[in-house]
Amino acid sequence: MADGDAAVARRGGPPGEPRTVAYLYIAPALLVFGAFLLWPILHAVWLSFYDWDGLTLGTWAGLDNYRQVLTDPELRAPFAHALVLVVFFAALPVTIGLALAGLMSRSALPGLAVFRTVLFLPQVIAMVVVGIAWSAIYAPDGALNDSLSALGLDGLARAWLGDEVFALPAVGMVGTWVGTGLCVVLFLAGLSKVPRELYEAARLDGAGPVREFLAVGLPALRGEIAVAATLTVIAALRTFDLVYVMTSGGPGGRTRVPSYEVYDRAFQQGQVGSAAAIAVLLTIVIMALTVAINRFADRGAT
Amino acid sequence: MIGRAERLLTYALLGAAAAYAVFPLAVVLWLAVQPDRIGDTGLAFGNFALAWTEGGFSTYLRTSLVVSVSVVVLATALAALAGYAFGTMSFRGSTALFYLLLVGLMVPSEAVVVPLYFDLRALQLTDTYVALIAPQVAQSLAFGTFWMRAYFRSTSRELVEAARLDGAGHWRVLWSILLPLGRPAVLTMVLLIFMWTWNEFLIPLVMVTDESLRTAPLGLSNFQGQYTSGAALLAAGAVLVALPVVLVYLFTQRYFIRGMLEGAVKG
Numbered sequence A: 001m002a003d004g005d006a007a008v009a010r011r012g013g014p015p016g017e018p019r020t021v022a023y024l025y026i027a028p029a030l031l032v033f034g035a036f037l038l039w040p041i042l043h044a045v046w047l048s049f050y051d052w053d054g055l056t057l058g059t060w061a062g063l064d065n066y067r068q069v070l071t072d073p074e075l076r077a078p079f080a081h082a083l084v085l086v087v088f089f090a091a092l093p094v095t096i097g098l099a100l101a102g103l104m105s106r107s108a109l110p111g112l113a114v115f116r117t118v119l120f121l122p123q124v125i126a127m128v129v130v131g132i133a134w135s136a137i138y139a140p141d142g143a144l145n146d147s148l149s150a151l152g153l154d155g156l157a158r159a160w161l162g163d164e165v166f167a168l169p170a171v172g173m174v175g176t177w178v179g180t181g182l183c184v185v186l187f188l189a190g191l192s193k194v195p196r197e198l199y200e201a202a203r204l205d206g207a208g209p210v211r212e213f214l215a216v217g218l219p220a221l222r223g224e225i226a227v228a229a230t231l232t233v234i235a236a237l238r239t240f241d242l243v244y245v246m247t248s249g250g251p252g253g254r255t256r257v258p259s260y261e262v263y264d265r266a267f268q269q270g271q272v273g274s275a276a277a278i279a280v281l282l283t284i285v286i287m288a289l290t291v292a293i294n295r296f297a298d299r300g301a302t
Numbered sequence B: 001m002i003g004r005a006e007r008l009l010t011y012a013l014l015g016a017a018a019a020y021a022v023f024p025l026a027v028v029l030w031l032a033v034q035p036d037r038i039g040d041t042g043l044a045f046g047n048f049a050l051a052w053t054e055g056g057f058s059t060y061l062r063t064s065l066v067v068s069v070s071v072v073v074l075a076t077a078l079a080a081l082a083g084y085a086f087g088t089m090s091f092r093g094s095t096a097l098f099y100l101l102l103v104g105l106m107v108p109s110e111a112v113v114v115p116l117y118f119d120l121r122a123l124q125l126t127d128t129y130v131a132l133i134a135p136q137v138a139q140s141l142a143f144g145t146f147w148m149r150a151y152f153r154s155t156s157r158e159l160v161e162a163a164r165l166d167g168a169g170h171w172r173v174l175w176s177i178l179l180p181l182g183r184p185a186v187l188t189m190v191l192l193i194f195m196w197t198w199n200e201f202l203i204p205l206v207m208v209t210d211e212s213l214r215t216a217p218l219g220l221s222n223f224q225g226q227y228t229s230g231a232a233l234l235a236a237g238a239v240l241v242a243l244p245v246v247l248v249y250l251f252t253q254r255y256f257i258r259g260m261l262e263g264a265v266k267g
Helices: A003-009 A020-047 A064-073 A073-104 A112-124 A128-138 A142-149 A167-191 A195-205 A209-220 A222-238 A241-246 A257-266 A272-301 B004-032 B044-051 B057-088 B094-106 B109-122 B127-155 B156-166 B171-179 B183-199 B200-208 B216-226 B232-263
Strands: none
Touching: A020 A272, A020 B057, A020 B094, A020 B109, A020 B127, A064 A073, A064 A257, A064 A272, A073 A167, A073 A209, A073 A222, A073 A257, A073 A272, A073 B004, A073 B183, A112 A167, A112 A195, A112 B004, A112 B232, A128 A142, A128 A167, A128 B004, A128 B216, A128 B232, A142 A257, A167 A209, A167 A222, A167 B004, A167 B232, A195 A209, A195 B183, A222 A257, A222 A272, A222 B171, A241 A257, A241 A272, A241 B216, A257 A272, A257 B109, A257 B200, A272 B109, B004 B232, B044 B232, B057 B127, B057 B171, B057 B216, B057 B232, B094 B216, B109 B127, B127 B183, B127 B200, B156 B171, B171 B183, B183 B232, B200 B216, B216 B232
């Protein structure tokens, strides 16, 4: 995300002479931004210190809401589920993306642009639509069970989204589907910048395709991997639409995730303070991870 | 460079990956043209018309169009103005203010939607277009300002100086010189904000109960909750909801992909 930025910064400090008219240019944006984003964040922090049902007068709760998130198993579970989703939304797409991009970049393949367009398609489709599509696939009489019985594996067929063990991985696999194309396209863009000579040199040294990729391609992709990891990890932690559409947190709360917990508590159960505390914690986790991943990438680059 | 066998294997893998990417979409398309009544055969393209009229999707899509266009226009205008100042002028506090905007890139909408709902309810603004549009303008501004600032910083100083010597003020420099040159950057931003707004689900879900203000994804999810049968109609509705963004993507994918790769994190 800082790529273009850094390139410009190298050219020197902020351009132009000092100007007060600048404040007029930024005022409209700052006003809207302040009223509808910054103020709500502060308000969320404020609400998280209260016990409030959203209607009657709230009572001061201090840090109770936060204490509960850390101690109550029912509140810790959604965060654990989010971590499971990180594996499916981030770890798998990055790994698969690296493998596919490594293969695709080995030579100029005619028709690559078409593949790129198709692989990227899941990124532009509304998550609600994605959830409905995959719900149809996972349905008891859906495509997944049909394929299993066609292969003679009837024993494995089940109502995937109603299964206490398989519901969360089933939602996770949708995240893998969404994220993989993004990773492939990102990594391909990164690999296209690697000079051909480096590959030739590795080949002359007797490196096979895998060694060649590990020695040349992978180190060049550090920045792209950081971007991909940031985007997919955030997507995993923020998962809401998929869970709302596919499982509503069920069965038995097995697919409840932090975002869903925030929505459910604030607007269905009348526990606004607790919802705000979860929202604040989720924001902190997302910010910390974003900074950490990018630090890690920067340190390796120098 | 590489052998024939390896090339074939690569294409096979690519084909498999592409098929996997398309498969769920094909399932929805297939379901959408199935006749709903048992005994009927053939493809039922009437499902789309039925979803459009009786499913209420004509209203949902219209609301989505109003909201998306409003958010795009407002966010683009405000982001261009702010990005111009951040990118070409120096003023006290510019760095601090810019970092403040960048915070918006990392804050998830889940965190702001709870207080926003209660604030807007107190102002009696829930169930209005304001509640659908304003929060999304604010969220798009973080990315938009970041994006436009990067563009304005990349523009040539000599060009601006030359225009100034010709007597052009800061307003003319922006409108007659820099913005026309920045059409690709602006277009990329417009496309991304349009897609994000069209696909947004949580904000409409929380802010709106009025049927006529339901956006397309919200209408679709309500439709799913109401009619447990009618899988064909639901699938037809899903196709209608996804179609506008998919069409725009197919025609402008260069800008789309570039923007997603360079613009990266949107909160």
